[in-house]
Amino acid sequence: MNLQERKDLLIRLGSLMASDDEGWQNAKRKATAENPWFIPEFINLSVNNIVEQFLSEEALQGLIGRYKITEPLQPKKVGIVMAGNIPLVGFHDLMCTLLTGHYAMIKPSSKDEALVTFLIKKLKELNPDAIPYFTVSEMLKGCDAYIATGSNNSSTYFQYYFSKYPHIIRKNRTSVAVLTGNETDVELAALADDVYQFFGLGCRNVTKIFVPRNFNFERLLTVFEKYDYLTDYQKYKNNYDYHLAILLLNHKPYMSNESLLLVEDSSVFSPISQLNYEYYSDWESLKQRLKDTEQIQCVVSKDSVAFGAAQQPSICDFADGVDTVEFLLSLS
Template sequence: MEQVLTLQRRIELMEDMGRYMLSDEPAWQEAMQMAGHRNAWFTAEHIAHAVESIARQYLAPGKLPAWVGQYKLPAEACTVGIVMAGNIPLVGFHDMLCGFMSGHRLMLKLSTKDEVLMRHLLHRMVTQESLVAECITVAERLNGCDAYIATGSNNTARYFEQYFGKYPHIIRQNRTSVAILDGSETDKELVALADDVYLYYGLGCRNVTQVCVPHGYDFERLLRIFARYDHYADLNKYKNNYDYHLALYLLNRVPYMSTPALLMVENELPFSAVSVLHYRHYTDREQLVQELQGSTDIQAIIGHGLIPFGSAQVPTLTDYADGVDTMAFLCSL
């Protein structure tokens, strides 16, 4: 008779993982160091932030039962293929968690940019419970799955649609986040906004890449506070982006504001390059909020009465990518 992991056992394993991720276990510390060596964008600071966010927001005792209790879990297990992104540390963890907690069998296609941490955590799960090996496998090709979840760029999304379109699927494309400022923000709030902008070097879909400001907004205080991240100029990959875009703006005579690690330019597009922050002006805040909430490009909106400053990169279990309830999708299979 086939053995299956009970929901309670799955919860126990994930809560144990949360404790492990916050521990000083030598093997885990070594894995985090190795992840940084493999990908220069994954600094120790950013890995630590991602790990703590997952452990405290997803895996803290009591959070998983409350979350899973909102769904009717499927009676039978399907095989779900998950193509993971690699732009920030452990970015695919939430998809894996949803699949595991819903009781499905998972085939994971890890990103080469972010495989060290995921492989280590999956290996530890198997050492804690051998049945995990029957629930989760890592594969190069995701053949024979009943459903798919794939995260990538707008270009790769077209290929994913071609390959997976005839199966139940979630296919994610490029998204980014914006902040709405009104000029009344405190220094503490702007310090928190700096985290929303700079964490992970701006590579995440929850990074703020555009700020919307009223006409006449004074940027001087904002740039002064953002200077706390000037040390980013010390990373060659980041500085190369900065120098490249600075040269473009100078050659094309594009007006800009700057710190040693950030270029600010006026641009209606929410997407900006690494080391660049766009800004746009608005007159009607309510109309702006409605516009942004209706955009398929926007993942999160930061500001007064919206997502609090500093919270963009600390998502909760129900902050689903692209606003699509991954757990509900998995439970419908």
């Protein structure tokens, strides 16, 4: 397949993902049945972002032009170990591998297998010439390069197995927000999306906020009540009840609404159903501190990632700040 054919294939896939295709709808229902964290609302949220931000003619052509993508001199076999924390989180790696003309050997996460395998099957059906470009395998042996996403623990194993090959290895990351106290209710409602969407499981979810000393937490928690319905999902409610019990047993101060525990804590990571906060006095020094923290994926604030946009990465927003396209182009 030449570059134009590969681009056209991705655009056609985007059209299918935006449609009511019966097979696709069944795959989404299967994904929810197999992984209760993948509720239909959040599957559709992820799918819509992929369709709008990645698979449009404008987005794909913009990426091709930015990197001057041409035909690879010698296509390589790229092993992709996908995460499964949010629906189709590994799609961007798959898309970039195809667009740059390499062959993808994919190990989907067991938590996200239904969606990934269906889309790979559809890519092959939409253009049979794409069949050699995708292989789903439990063991990723004989690859020329690897892209592996996982936890801090799994990254140690990835580093051991893949160190002698060109590789991208991603670890745990999270996102934070910096508030001034002058945010409108509309901005706080958008921040709630950054906190609650995907139940807070994504690396672009805000798990900690930095606030000035006079910050009005009551207003924040009131606005955040828009997501109180998440406690209707048992797995989320179990986390809320568990972490509330821990706070009570340890006599640790907290604030809450019906769906979130707000806790003063120095860690940028917080458990499901909890949002950490920390006071700050100087924005410039905080900005430098956050810049030097490798655990942070993105910062939501008035002069950085916009409120409500954390879960809407563009086609050129690369995980961990590592340029996937540049890496893939360097292989050939």
